[in-house]
Amino acid sequence: MKSEMNYFTFSRAEWATFHAHNFASVTDAELSSLRSLNDEVSLDDVKTIYSPLRHLIHIRYRDYLQAEFNLSQFLGVRQRPHPFIIGIAGSVAVGKSTTARLLQLLLSRAYPDKRIQLITTDGFLYPNAELIKRGLLDRKGFPESYDMNLLIHFLNNVKNNSGIVRAPKYSHQIYDVVPGESDIIDHPDIVIVEGINVLQLPSQEPIYISDYFDFSVYIDADPTLIEQWYLERFGMLLDTAFTDPTNYYYRYASGDREAAFKMARRVWRDVNLKNLNEYILPTKNRADVILHKTAHHLIDEVGLRKF
Ligand SMILES: Nc1ncnc2c1ncn2[C@@H]1O[C@H](COP(=O)(O)OP(=O)(O)O)[C@@H](O)[C@H]1O
Numbered sequence: 001m002k003s004e005m006n007y008f009t010f011s012r013a014e015w016a017t018f019h020a021h022n023f024a025s026v027t028d029a030e031l032s033s034l035r036s037l038n039d040e041v042s043l044d045d046v047k048t049i050y051s052p053l054r055h056l057i058h059i060r061y062r063d064y065l066q067a068e069f070n071l072s073q074f075l076g077v078r079q080r081p082h083p084f085i086i087g088i089a090g091s092v093a094v095g096k097s098t099t100a101r102l103l104q105l106l107l108s109r110a111y112p113d114k115r116i117q118l119i120t121t122d123g124f125l126y127p128n129a130e131l132i133k134r135g136l137l138d139r140k141g142f143p144e145s146y147d148m149n150l151l152i153h154f155l156n157n158v159k160n161n162s163g164i165v166r167a168p169k170y171s172h173q174i175y176d177v178v179p180g181e182s183d184i185i186d187h188p189d190i191v192i193v194e195g196i197n198v199l200q201l202p203s204q205e206p207i208y209i210s211d212y213f214d215f216s217v218y219i220d221a222d223p224t225l226i227e228q229w230y231l232e233r234f235g236m237l238l239d240t241a242f243t244d245p246t247n248y249y250y251r252y253a254s255g256d257r258e259a260a261f262k263m264a265r266r267v268w269r270d271v272n273l274k275n276l277n278e279y280i281l282p283t284k285n286r287a288d289v290i291l292h293k294t295a296h297h298l299i300d301e302v303g304l305r306k307f
């Protein structure tokens with residue numbers, strides 16, 4: 001274990017020892033059902049990395065519920081606890097949504113009676129038409145491309161347990177917010193929110209979105225690797241776009257593949273890498289846990305914030 005500033009850093013092998021002895025570990029049956037739902041994550045990672053992470057979240061969640069109970073005793077009121085909100089941050093294409101889906105599944109297994117919901121902040125991007133109007137289409141993903149006011153109000157409604165709350169939806173296939181569609185958040189116990197901006201400080205709003213998070217994870221990797229994952233995902237999006245003219249990638253899929261990849265490399269360099277260096281990476285040291293990935297998405301180190 002290394003101790004640096006406000007973090008402990010553990011090797012993969014050290015972190016693996018933190019699974020709970022009395023906390024249901026992941027069974028083989030669970031692992032095989034995970035595999036069918038999420039081919040990409042190695043089963044070894046589930047045991048070595050995510051099981052201890054689930055244990056840590058369990059401890060934090062238990063403390064959170066106790067603190068909520070203590071406050072309601074102090075106030076002399078009985079209230080339904082506010083949901084526990086987990087934020088997952090990191091670069092475009094680092095694997096946030098994959099990790100978020102896996103965590104949702106693992107937590108659902110750990111707490112079968114709890115409602116665990118997942119949303120992504122992509123839906124809070126301004127629609128392309130609005131980005132064009134504001135001259136921001138080349139800044140998609142940068143802080144000014146999100147409707148932060150809407151995101152803060154959404155988080156506030158979720159945290160205050162104010163009934164059914166709707167989150168706008170984004171689609172990578174149409175490369176835009178989906179008109180008229182939303183995800184429904186309905187009295188959750190735990191909400192996982194993933195997005196490049198979950199740990200960012202606001203430019204104008206009086207409240208930080210990170211104020212709504214009770215636990216946060218930052219996924220970290222060398223930008224050269226993330227570019228490779230971005231291009232691999234781009235390739236997959238091209239492969240599935242061939243037959244669908246409504247797909248944003250259709251014109252790239254039906255044109256010269258090399259030219260399409262040239263364009264994707266340029267977008268990575270001029271948009272997503274820039275965003276990573278200027279706005280996303282500086283938020284890393286606010287996370288409770290930093291998962292550091294190497295080649296093939298293997299997590300080699302875990303950072304744990306000390307205080
Ligand atoms: N643990 C993993 N193992 C293998 N591939 C992964 C893993 N996590 C993510 N990927 C792949 O990397 C790419 C980016 O992942 P994604 O979850 O879409 O990233 P993000 O949500 O951060 O943009 C996708 O093609 C995804 O399939």
Ligand SMILES: CC(C)(COP(=O)(O)O)[C@@H](O)C(=O)NCCC(=O)O
Nearest residue numbers: 091092093122140141196267271272
């Ligand atoms: C919608 C996004 C900002 C969010 O990224 P995600 O974390 O979902 O990969 C990103 O995928 C994006 O579209 N960036 C703009 C540049 C581009 O890649 O086309």
